[in-house]
Amino acid sequence: MKKCLALTLLLSLTLCSTMGEAVPKKNIGPEPIVISARGVNKALLDLESPEKRREAASQNKVVTDPNLKILADILLDKEKIWHLNNNYKEVVIQGQALATRDQARALLEAYNRKLPIDATPAEMVELYYEEAASENIKWDIAFCQALLETGFFTFGGTVVPEQNNFCGLGTTSATVRGAYFLTPRYGVRAHIQHLLAYCSPTLPKTQIIDPRYYLVYNQKKRDGFFTRWYQLNGKWATGSDYSEKILNLYKQMLNIVAVYPAK
Numbered sequence: 270m271k272k273c274l275a276l277t278l279l280l281s282l283t284l285c286s287t288m289g290e291a292v293p294k295k296n297i298g299p300e301p302i303v304i305s306a307r308g309v310n311k312a313l314l315d316l317e318s319p320e321k322r323r324e325a326a327s328q329n330k331v332v333t334d335p336n337l338k339i340l341a342d343i344l345l346d347k348e349k350i351w352h353l354n355n356n357y358k359e360v361v362i363q364g365q366a367l368a369t370r371d372q373a374r375a376l377l378e379a380y381n382r383k384l385p386i387d388a389t390p391a392e393m394v395e396l397y398y399e400e401a402a403s404e405n406i407k408w409d410i411a412f413c414q415a416l417l418e419t420g421f422f423t424f425g426g427t428v429v430p431e432q433n434n435f436c437g438l439g440t441t442s443a444t445v446r447g448a449y450f451l452t453p454r455y456g457v458r459a460h461i462q463h464l465l466a467y468c469s470p471t472l473p474k475t476q477i478i479d480p481r482y483y484l485v486y487n488q489k490k491r492d493g494f495f496t497r498w499y500q501l502n503g504k505w506a507t508g509s510d511y512s513e514k515i516l517n518l519y520k521q522m523l524n525i526v527a528v529y530p531a532k
Contacts, residue, residue: 351513352520358499360410360516362468366401368409368522370394371529376413376522380421385430388453393422396457403474404465410498411464413518415457436460437506439481448480467495467505 370391377390384390394412401408415435420426427442428434432449433456439447450456459479465471466485473482495501498512505511 351517352524353513353516354520357513357516358497360498361496362407362410362464362498363405363496364407366407366409368519370398372522372525373397373409373412374529375525376518377416377421381423384422385424386422386433386453390422393453393457396454397461400454400457400461400475404461404469406461406464406468409522410515410519411461413522414515415460416518417514432456434459436463438463438479450478467501469494 373394374390377393382390384393386393388396393415397408397412397415401411416422418437419428419435422430422435424430427440427444427446428437429446432446433453434440434446434448434450435453435456436459437447438459439445441447448459450459455478458475462473462475462477462479462482463485465473466479466482467489470490477483489495495504498515500512502509502511502513508514
C-alpha cells in the first residue's frame, strides 16, 4: 500500500512538471493528499464530505507514510519543478487568503515537525494568521515566503534560529546575520511590516519594529509601491525567480487536503 501511494504521488507530480520551464503549458496539479496528525491516508479522500474526513481522522483511521518526505523534496524545488498558475504574476500581496491554517501546518510538518525556535508548527501558522490579518497581508503566501527563507524553519544559512528572523531581514550578505527579535511573534510581525512597506502607503497598525521599514517605505513612496509578489523578484532577494519559488510552495499548500483531529 505504501509503495503504491508513493508511486501514485510521484506519477501525478511527474505529469505536471516542466523541467526548466517557469509555467507549465498544461496545469495539472499533483493529486491532493490528506495529512493528519499521524501521517497520510489517501483513502480519506474518498469520504464524501470534510466533516466525515475530520471524523475519520479523529478516530485515528490514518496511517503513517514515511514516503511523505518525497513531497517535501519536490516542494523544496530541488528539481526545479514548478506548479504555477498562468496568472501567477498578478497575485497580489494584500487581500484575502485562500489556504486554511491546517493546510499551512501540514505543509510545514511534511518537512519539519520540531522547530529550533520557541514555537510549534501550529503556533507559527497562528502567528502568521494573526499578524498578517491586521495589515491585510495574505498570511498564507507570507508563510510560504518564511518557509522558503528559513528552509522550512531548519535555518542552516546565515540566519540562526535565535534571531527569530523568518524573512532574511537585514541579511545583506553571507556574513551579515541581520535583525534579531525577542520572540517568534515579533519576528513574524517584522516580516509582515516589511511586506507592508513594499506594498502599501498605509502605516502598520502595530508599533513598527522592522528596523528597515522606513528605508523601504520612503523609497516606495517616492518610486511606487509593489502590489504583486512578482515585483519582489530581484528586490527582496537577488534571485530572478524569487516569487516563483514562493508561489510554487503556495500552489502545493493549496493542493493539500489537511485533516487534523479536533482537540
